[in-house]
Amino acid sequence: MNSALTKPFWDGAQQGRLVIQFDTKSGLPQFYPRPVSLASGSEDMAWREVSPDGRIAAATSLSGPDPGVLAMVELDAGVRLLSRILGDPTSARPGARVRLTWLPRADGPPMFAFVVL
Numbered sequence: 001m002n003s004a005l006t007k008p009f010w011d012g013a014q015q016g017r018l019v020i021q022f023d024t025k026s027g028l029p030q031f032y033p034r035p036v037s038l039a040s041g042s043e044d045m046a047w048r049e050v051s052p053d054g055r056i057a058a059a060t061s062l063s064g065p066d067p068g069v070l071a072m073v074e075l076d077a078g079v080r081l082l083s084r085i086l087g088d089p090t091s092a093r094p095g096a097r098v099r100l101t102w103l104p105r106a107d108g109p110p111m112f113a114f115v116v117l
Helices: 007-014
Strands: 019-023 045-049 053-062 068-075 080-086 097-105 108-116
Touching (some): 053 108
Parallel strands (some): 080 108
Antiparallel strands (some): 019 045, 097 108
């Protein structure tokens, strides 16, 4: 899970910070980490801390042994992440404002999820 490419992301997670890649040539963010920019093809990438806030772009209810809400979240920073939404499932609707939170795990780095604001 933690490779040289993704180390800055996981280091930030351990500190409760959200850091993502930016193309230093175009200034555009990208997530998930890659060795080159999707925008320009440049290998000159930088890591920056970004706001943990965003909005739900789309959501669906999960059923079965682990029910809940899975959503595509668009961060204010301009990238999208697929994640669980914690709390009241009726509040997880498109357009709802959310904030990233880190969930500790005993067997590895923290996992992110979002809560509706």
